[in-house]
Amino acid sequence: MAATQFIVNGLLVGALFAAVAVGFALIWGVVDIINLAHGEMVMLGGYTSYWALTLVTGNAEGSPILFLATIPIAIGAMFVVGYALQRVLVSQVIGTDIFLTLLVTFGASIAIQQLAIQAWSANPRSIQVSFASPSFTVGGVVVPKMKLVAFVGAILLTVALYAFLQRTRTGRAIRAVSQNPEAAALVGIDVERTRAITFGLSSAIAGGVGAFIGVILNIQPQMGLIYTLKSFVIVVFGGVGSIPGAMVGGLLLGSVEELVAGFISSQWTLAVSFSLLIVLLVVKPKGLFGEG
């Protein structure tokens, strides 16, 4: 029974990891960049929601509706940040050495993280939502309400992104750029702008998830790197450029972490995830769903 509970917990949190990883995979697939500042978008999204709520209610507590209303704000703000990040920094190094692109985003990650510490201190914070307790109990398995809300929210964000990529003109342009930037430019797509929008969308979904993370876990300036690395594990697992792969990878990583936390100790979850990353890279670098 314990195992079922851990897996349910894992799936609930895993959907959040998955949504973050989907954004990460999108940039990797379309712009061919590993965005090491991706986790900082989660962090900034969480803070945006936190401060928006604080602005309205005076402290970071509110009704569920009020909290949900801050999510579009976090999404919008992070879209702008991501768009600017690509336009101002990343576009300068696209097409040069891979390592330089990694370093630029890593530099951005450190600068954002440290500025956040200066602005908001290193203390962890969390968003309190009034109806959070009591939890549901379904067949002996406890399901905290807010985790369920966050789970649904993360899935909705991912589905919305997927639909956007499939259905809209901009989405088609993004897919075209991911397949062949030169050919896309030839047929009249503004590649630079499309890449910036991709960055914006990816950061927006990360920001939205950050708000949910603020409710069910907590937010602090240095949380970003962990989410970036988790995204990497998930994307490697699911295969670069595969959104369904990232979803499955996220749910799986969440379950593995909860099982490790439950049966061994929560102290070992990170060590296990990173070891898993290294093993995966060696054994199956193309991922389960990756082509080739």
Place this chain on the structure above:
Amino acid sequence: MSTETDDSGALRSLVPPEQIDRLFSVCDAHGWKLLAAGAVVGALPPVLGLQQGYIMTVLSEMYLFAVLALSWDIVGGQTGYPSFGNMAFFGIGAYTSGILFKDFAVAFPVAFLVAGVVATVFALFIGAIVLRLRGHYFAIATLGVLLAAQQVSRNLDITGGASGKILLNGPDGAVFYYLFLGLLVVEAAVVYYLSDTRFGFVLNAIRDDEGKATAMGFNTTYYKTAAWGIAALFTGFAGGAYSLFNTFINPQTAYNGAWNVELIAMALLGGSGTVAGPIIGAFGLHTIIELVESHAVGWQLVLLGLSVIVTVIAIPEGVVGSLREYASQMEYYKRGGMAATDDTAEDGDQPDDAPPAGGDSA
């Protein structure tokens, strides 16, 4: 960047660019003299009566960072495998010497030597796994190794867990000063020597085109792993000395993520793929960071992040690389744009740090 210019021996006819070229060229008597002069100047402060205090600590740390940056560059700059996890070797060295010294009462010199060896053994084991990866995958895998090592140290009992270990009664400051200086001089000499041997050439060949290097019959795995081992040896020594120098280690200080970026930034800022570059970068950036830290506590890491970004965008080749680029351009214009025809004659003089740009920090 400009592939048509190659800063090789053709510079010799010019005065100012030639000075630049000579200063950073590889393996002629001039370089050895420069290194010896540096060692002598470095050895002076304690002799002149500066035994303790702030300046000595700062200088020791400066040498320490130069060792770390140069070690990173053996693999990151010379071989083209950019590691984000070098601090793992440092941390393992630091914990090895700390544990041996405190829990097993091993004398410091022995603990220090063992630290380097343990870090190297770990590196060879990890290297066998991660050096099979390239590009993004290698960079992230090494970052994963660093974080996994940090997590493991946090969870074990022998390392003192998250609260770490206090290490008192080690040697005094001057010992560490000379130790770090000695490490730097020895490492610079080793890298300098290697860059004019087949070993150094193969490392650069791997950076420029690993497939071709393999096709030429070199066992690139052997060379990569050996370079990785050398880098880990010096990083492990540095860590082994640092734990007692600092009199305290915990997972944050031993596997310092900020330092990990700092040492990469130093190598890049100075000019990766050269011997002088990482050292110059370490001295320069450490001075700046130290100044910021003493005037605006907490902002030094913001500065670090920004300096990484600016370096990568403005001078991806680093100070030394840019100067050499400048030297070769002067030569190019002086010769009416025909310099490229001459580069075969004396190419062998300086294969180390003159990959015609672009591949420099690959």
